[in-house]
Each structure stands twice: as structure tokens, then as C-alpha cells.
Amino acid sequence: MSDIKKVVLAYSGGLDTSVILKWIQKTYDCEVITLTADLGQEEELDGLEAKALATGASKAYIEDLQEEFAKDFIFPAFRSGAIYESRYLLGTSIARPLITKKLVEIARKEGAQALAHGATGKGNDQVRFELSAMALAPDLVTIAPWRDWDLGSRTALIAFAKEHGIPVPVTKExxxxxxxxxxHLSFEGGELEDPGHAPAPASHLLCVPIEEAPDQPEIITIDFEQGDPVAVNGERMSPASLIKHLNRLGGKHGIGRLDMVENRFVGMKSRGVYETPGGTIIHAAHQDLEGLCLDRELMHLRDTLIPRYAEMIYNGFWYSPEREALQAFMDKAQECVTGQVTLKLYKGGVWPLSRTSPNSLYNPDLATFEEDDVYNQADAAGFIRLQGLRLMAYNKVHGK
Structure with missing residues (x-):
């Protein structure tokens, strides 16, 4: 550690990274450069450069990564149907590999010997940051103060911040x-640490409470091309702009709020509240369009791989060979997922109403309940008998 002269810190300006900036300076007697990745935090970035410099950073990078985040990280995950433990759309997980990628780029540019992050020793993010760094730049040291210092609680951090004149946006309220x-936006801590307590009103920000959502539904259409959403109500948008637009629509209708207890990679359960309004709408529309376009066996095979793919992202293996190989399969499967879905947004729910596609595999001549000349219903009897052969054989030997 005595060889460390320059560190690049992933800096949000919150309690942890504000304290970490000063702590690294004091502990390692080195230069600290901060990186704030603009991934769509909006107002949270106001004044962060001045705050980082005032706290002691020698340089403060604020990089607008929103379009790269949407196009190269969020959309590939959504093409793959990624959802962790059948509920979580991976809003925090999917951001970490991009932040690490940019940390490494700045470290190379500035000649730094180390990276630093503010993830705790109990959480998943330490794993995501460090596995990504090991994949991209194994020669760089990673500093993780939460695993090294004696500031073992939020209370101790607040006291350290006050002692060193660092303003922090955390209060007891x-x-x-x-x-x-x-x-997305995630909330952890406070009353949420007790799974038996309901979330307080302050944990609502992107999504209005259901009781305050409009009493009239809103009908929208989303166009997809090869699995990616490209337009809303006929208006083409960039990936980041489209997500922002759907965040506003979904949030207004109370869509995308999740309160769950999940299994962390490090071995413990944790409770969090997630607000993912736009992502929830995209996921519902995309899944519905796949029903029209994807071959049955391809869809079923892909579905068996979704939990494994989602675990790779959640556990920090974005830059692993297995995730990259699996991504190629997922993207191949999505080549036909082009079309339009009409949805109803109402009181926290997303209901697909109709879907069309030039690649539709739906044949009304086969599916009709009316008379047709395509399907001989008598053929089904032989199909069923063949399917039942093994059941009859098993019953003959093991039947009761």
C-alpha cells in the first residue's frame, strides 16, 4: 500500500463516499481523484464537483454515461429477460460494471495505482466492483474502506463527517x-431493516402511492426492434430518453414499486424497496411481444437460462466469459422480436392489450374455434396416445 500515490474513487457525494475521500487521504497520504458516473441521478449531481474538491479531491470527474448505460447495459439485460429471484430488475447490479469500466479508464489516464469504492463488507456491491476490476485491470489495487476502518456504523460516519466539516445528506428522519x-431507485436502512415494518412515506420518490395514482387509465404503445424498445406512442427516442419517459409515465401511475427480502451473494438476506417504473413497463411489454414472435422451444430454452443469467449480473460477473457467451445466445433469440405492444397503465399495474409483429408466429387459421381446413382434430388422438405410452408403461409396473 505504500506504493499507492494516486487513487480513483467512485464518488456519489453521499455519506459513505464523502467520508471515504477524506479517510483515504489521511490513511494513505495520497492523491484522490473522484469519478461521479452520471447514470441518470438528475438533481443529485448538483454541486458534486465543488463538494469533492472542497473535501480534498485533486480532480473531480463527472461523466455523462446515461446513453451508454441504457444501450450497452440495461437493454442487453432486458433483451435477456433478466430478473433476479422472479422479482428484482437488477437496477443497482447492472450499473456497477459500467462504473468500474470508467474507473479503470480514468486510472489509466491519470496513472493511478488503485481504485476505491464505498461498498460495505456486508453487501453485494463490493463483489461487483472488485470482480469487474479484476476482469478489466487485475494490476490495480482496490481499496475498500468499509473492510478496513474502525468506523463501523452510520452514526460513526456522521460523526467523522461533522469533525471534518463534510456536509452529508443523511438525517435521523x-x-x-x-x-x-x-x-431505478433503491432504499435500504432505517425502518426497512425490520421486515415486519411497512416502508415509511419517505421511501416513495419515483412512484406515487397507489392511492394517489390517477383514477383514469392511460393507454400507450411501445415499438420494439430486435428486442429493444425504440419508440413510445410512435415517437422514436434514444435509449436513455425512452427510459426516462417511461419512468415519468410509470411513476405517475404508481407502477414498478417493489418491497422484497432478497438473498445477497455474500450469504445473508436483506430487505429493500425498489422503484423501477420504466423498466417494469418495458419488461411487461417485451415479455408480451415475445409470446407472439418466439418459437416455443427457443422460448422455453431461453426461460431456463434467465435465472442463471440474472445471477451472473447480480453476483458481479458481467465481464465473465459465461455471461458474454450467454448474451450472444440471448441476442440471437431476439432477432425476431420486432413489433408493437399496446398497454394499459392503471393503479400500479401494466396490462398488455394488443400486440402486432411482422414476425408473428400466430396463425389464426390454426388457432380458430371456427371451422377450418388446416387442422384435422382427429390427428390429436394419435398424438395423445404416443405421449401417453410411457405413462401406461410406468403404470403397468408401478401402478397401485
């Missing part, structure tokens, strides 16, 4: 640890 980006 709003004690959450939050992560916000283009895709």
Missing part, C-alpha cells in the same frame, strides 16, 4: 441508503 440511476 431520513436514514436511508439510496442508489438511484436511470433504471
Amino acid at each position: 431520513k436514514p436511508y441508503s439510496c442508489d438511484r440511476n436511470l433504471l
Whole structure:
């Protein structure tokens, strides 16, 4: 560690990274450069460069990564149907590999010997940051103060910040640890640490409470090309702009709020509240369009791989060979997922109403309940008998 002269810190300006900036300076007697990745935090970035410099950073990078985040990270995950433990749309997880990628780029540019992050020793993010760094730049040291210092609680961090004149946005009235980006906003801590307590009103930000959502539904259309959403109500948008637009629509109708207890990679359960309004709408529309376009066996095979793919992202293996290989399969499967879905947004729900595609595999001549000249219903009897052969054989030997 004595060889470390320059560190690049992933800096949000919140309690943890504000304290970490000063702590690294004091502990390693080195230069600290901060990187704030603009992933769609919006107002949270105001004044961060001045704050970082005032806290002691020698340079403060603020990089607008919103379009790269949406196009190269969020959209590939959504093409793959990624959802962790059948509920979580991976809003925090999917951001970490991009932040690490940019940390490494700046470290190379500035001649730094180390990277630093503010993830705790109990969480998933330490794994995501460090596995990504090991894949991209194994020669760089990673500093993880939460695993090294004696500031073992939020209370101790607040006291350290006050001692060193660092303003922090955490109070006893709003004690959450939050992560916000283009895709979602997460809340942890405070009353949420007890799964038996309902979330307090302060944990609503992107999504209005259901009781306050409009009493009239809103009908929208989303166009997809090869699995990616490209337009809303006929208006083509960039990936980041489209997600932001759907965030506003979904949030207005109370869509995309999730309160769950999940299984962390490090071995413990944790409770969090996630708000993912736009992502929830995209996921519902995309899944519905796949029903029209994807071959049955291809869809079923892909579905068996979704939990494994989602675990790769959640556990920090974005830059692994297995995730990259699996992504190629997912993208191949999506080549036919082009079309339009019409949805109803109402009181926290997303209901697909209709879907069309030039690649539709739906044949009304086969599916009709009316008379047809395509399907001989008598053929089904032989099909069923063949399917039942093994069941009859098993029953003959093991039947009761």
C-alpha cells in the first residue's frame, strides 16, 4: 500500500463516499481523484464537483454515461429477460460494471495505482466492483474502506463527517441508503431493516402511492426492434430518453414499486424497496411481444437460462466469459422480436392489450374455434396416445 500515490474513487457525494475521500487521504497520504458516473441521478449531481474538491479531491470527474448505460447495459439485460429471484430488475447490479469500466479508464489516464469504492463488507456491491476490476485491470489495487476502518456504523460516519466539516445528506428522519440511476431507485436502512415494518412515506420518490395514482387509465404503445424498445406512442427516442419517459409515465401511475427480502451473494438476506417504473413497463411489454414472435422451444430454452443469467449480473460477473457467451445466445433469440405492444397503465399495474409483429408466429387459421381446413382434430388422438405410452408403461409396473 505504500506504493499507492494516486487513487480513483467512485464518488456519489453521499455519506459513505464523502467520508471515504477524506479517510483515504489521511490513511494513505495520497492523491484522490473522484469519478461521479452520471447514470441518470438528475438533481443529485448538483454541486458534486465543488463538494469533492472542497473535501480534498485533486480532480473531480463527472461523466455523462446515461446513453451508454441504457444501450450497452440495461437493454442487453432486458433483451435477456433478466430478473433476479422472479422479482428484482437488477437496477443497482447492472450499473456497477459500467462504473468500474470508467474507473479503470480514468486510472489509466491519470496513472493511478488503485481504485476505491464505498461498498460495505456486508453487501453485494463490493463483489461487483472488485470482480469487474479484476476482469478489466487485475494490476490495480482496490481499496475498500468499509473492510478496513474502525468506523463501523452510520452514526460513526456522521460523526467523522461533522469533525471534518463534510456536509452529508443523511438525517435521523431520513436514514436511508439510496442508489438511484436511470433504471431505478433503491432504499435500504432505517425502518426497512425490520421486515415486519411497512416502508415509511419517505421511501416513495419515483412512484406515487397507489392511492394517489390517477383514477383514469392511460393507454400507450411501445415499438420494439430486435428486442429493444425504440419508440413510445410512435415517437422514436434514444435509449436513455425512452427510459426516462417511461419512468415519468410509470411513476405517475404508481407502477414498478417493489418491497422484497432478497438473498445477497455474500450469504445473508436483506430487505429493500425498489422503484423501477420504466423498466417494469418495458419488461411487461417485451415479455408480451415475445409470446407472439418466439418459437416455443427457443422460448422455453431461453426461460431456463434467465435465472442463471440474472445471477451472473447480480453476483458481479458481467465481464465473465459465461455471461458474454450467454448474451450472444440471448441476442440471437431476439432477432425476431420486432413489433408493437399496446398497454394499459392503471393503479400500479401494466396490462398488455394488443400486440402486432411482422414476425408473428400466430396463425389464426390454426388457432380458430371456427371451422377450418388446416387442422384435422382427429390427428390429436394419435398424438395423445404416443405421449401417453410411457405413462401406461410406468403404470403397468408401478401402478397401485
